[in-house]
Amino acid sequence: MTYAAPVSELRFLLEHVAGLDRVAGTERFAEATPDMVDAILTEAARMCDEVLAPLNRKGDADPARLENGVVRTPEGFGDGWRAISEGGWIGISASPEHGGLGLPMLLTTAVNDMMSGACLALQLAPLMSQGQIEALEAHASDEIKALYLPKLVSGEWSGTMNLTEPQAGSDVGALRTRAEPRGDGTYAVTGQKIYITWGDTDFAENVCHLVLARLPGAPEGTKGISLFVVPKYLPDAEGRPGERNTLKVVSLEHKLGLHGSPTAVMEYEGATGWLVGRENGGMAAMFTMMNNARLGVGTQGIGVAEAAFQQAAAWARDRKQGKAAGTGAIVEHADVKRMLATMRAETFAARAIALMCAGAIDMETATGSAAQAARAALLTPIAKAFGTETGIAAADTGIQVHGGMGFVEETGAAQFLRDVRVTAIYEGTNGIQAMDLVGRKMKDGGEAAFALTDEICEGAEAAKSSAPDLAHAVYEAAETLREATEALVAADLEARFAVAVPYLRAFALVLGGHAHLAAAVHGDAARLRLAEFYIRTILPEHASLLAGVSEGAAVLALEAGELAA
Numbered sequence: 389m390t391y392a393a394p395v396s397e398l399r400f401l402l403e404h405v406a407g408l409d410r411v412a413g414t415e416r417f418a419e420a421t422p423d424m425v426d427a428i429l430t431e432a433a434r435m436c437d438e439v440l441a442p443l444n445r446k447g448d449a450d451p452a453r454l455e456n457g458v459v460r461t462p463e464g465f466g467d468g469w470r471a472i473s474e475g476g477w478i479g480i481s482a483s484p485e486h487g488g489l490g491l492p493m494l495l496t497t498a499v500n501d502m503m504s505g506a507c508l509a510l511q512l513a514p515l516m517s518q519g520q521i522e523a524l525e526a527h528a529s530d531e532i533k534a535l536y537l538p539k540l541v542s543g544e545w546s547g548t549m550n551l552t553e554p555q556a557g558s559d560v561g562a563l564r565t566r567a568e569p570r571g572d573g574t575y576a577v578t579g580q581k582i583y584i585t586w587g588d589t590d591f592a593e594n595v596c597h598l599v600l601a602r603l604p605g606a607p608e609g610t611k612g613i614s615l616f617v618v619p620k621y622l623p624d625a626e627g628r629p630g631e632r633n634t635l636k637v638v639s640l641e642h643k644l645g646l647h648g649s650p651t652a653v654m655e656y657e658g659a660t661g662w663l664v665g666r667e668n669g670g671m672a673a674m675f676t677m678m679n680n681a682r683l684g685v686g687t688q689g690i691g692v693a694e695a696a697f698q699q700a701a702a703w704a705r706d707r708k709q710g711k712a713a714g715t716g717a718i719v720e721h722a723d724v725k726r727m728l729a730t731m732r733a734e735t736f737a738a739r740a741i742a743l744m745c746a747g748a749i750d751m752e753t754a755t756g757s758a759a760q761a762a763r764a765a766l767l768t769p770i771a772k773a774f775g776t777e778t779g780i781a782a783a784d785t786g787i788q789v790h791g792g793m794g795f796v797e798e799t800g801a802a803q804f805l806r807d808v809r810v811t812a813i814y815e816g817t818n819g820i821q822a823m824d825l826v827g828r829k830m831k832d833g834g835e836a837a838f839a840l841t842d843e844i845c846e847g848a849e850a851a852k853s854s855a856p857d858l859a860h861a862v863y864e865a866a867e868t869l870r871e872a873t874e875a876l877v878a879a880d881l882e883a884r885f886a887v888a889v890p891y892l893r894a895f896a897l898v899l900g901g902h903a904h905l906a907a908a909v910h911g912d913a914a915r916l917r918l919a920e921f922y923i924r925t926i927l928p929e930h931a932s933l934l935a936g937v938s939e940g941a942a943v944l945a946l947e948a949g950e951l952a953a
Contacts, residue, residue: 394505469513472510473514479521498743546594547597564579584597614665636657644809690778690779739775748763749764787805844901869895
């Protein structure tokens, strides 16, 4: 297996699609100069290629394990974590007040993309810490911030998110974990949590858990949930890990993939915790974590798509089969070219959408713009769902390119699919992302969606002189999307939910066309050819997806019993 961080691709998108120049033009992110960006991308790429990528297969073959209550991580993962933390890659966007670099989310997203392609199982650990850092920055008391944030940013301590319980999967409001006030500012947290990514490590001094729980007398459902920070070791007077807290890893899940990443069942037995934010305000704090975590998960899918493409392309160049022209390698076969082109074109589109989302987050942070906040909110579920679906599709296609050897573990092609499959499930299933898009994100009457559609049309108008046919196709696709959005906004919520998934994919495809059109205008001949492939062969799918939007209520006519076996 080989992997080379896609630095040139990221540079191109940051410059021509994601609007890094606008972000760097704000006072808040003025330090994101071209030299700084180049240094970040170059150094992160070196770490990914030289340190993280060699760990990917090791983590799959030598999974994390639980021995006598202690989590043991794969050989080399500790070195990988130190390379990540010492490079400052955990706190790229964290506040400088607590040791972060204070750089744009655009750069965090670019680095997370590279780390995900190199070794997704390990990249999950810094992603969890980043989510916790953001939640504490936004909601924690000054005392908690001063104690925890420098340790999390430096990587001395790691962070987790504890949301899910056996009886409460996506229905967070059904959780039962309780927190009893002790009268001294601490709480006794009791309950069990499942699917806790990196619930423990053997390379961090302390593991800090953010745990959702209920206070006595709290309202039912999501309105009665509070958030607590519950460390593995209780900090002593100097802020060092002291007495062991009353929590433990009960077991580790046996999973389809991501074997190097321990996914824990956590037990809290009156464990000492501290309230983060206000009482019964846990959902607000959780969404602070989850919104950017959703962008991060979409980026994970993109990173794996890149790695799967690189391996499939290398295999296709080397594999001799049949009567292929030229070198005799299967890369000369038309169908193999089609598969590789699809992988690359969709990965470019998904990466562009993720970076657009990150750029909107940065502009909201820098300017406080309500329009940028709405844009970021709208793009988040699209980036998460389309990014992860692209990763799954690319990994699956990569197996097909390998032929029979793709089904054999020796090549490593299957690992990409096993590892990336869960990204469509965790941090909110992709169906939930789609319902969020057509539900909560359309409460503005579609204003944010129409603004983005207008932007796509403006880009197409500007491109008519240099790529008229492609520009016309993208413009027409945007108009079709606008009409479907108008119909969607006019429908009731249940009817919207029935067509939410195809609508989200169609929206993503049109955004991808917008990005490829920009590449055709600003890039070289190779980018133009890839844009032509995407816009002429992949983008048309949006029409069939959107045609079903107005007919989506037909789904509701089916009886549940008719769908059962």
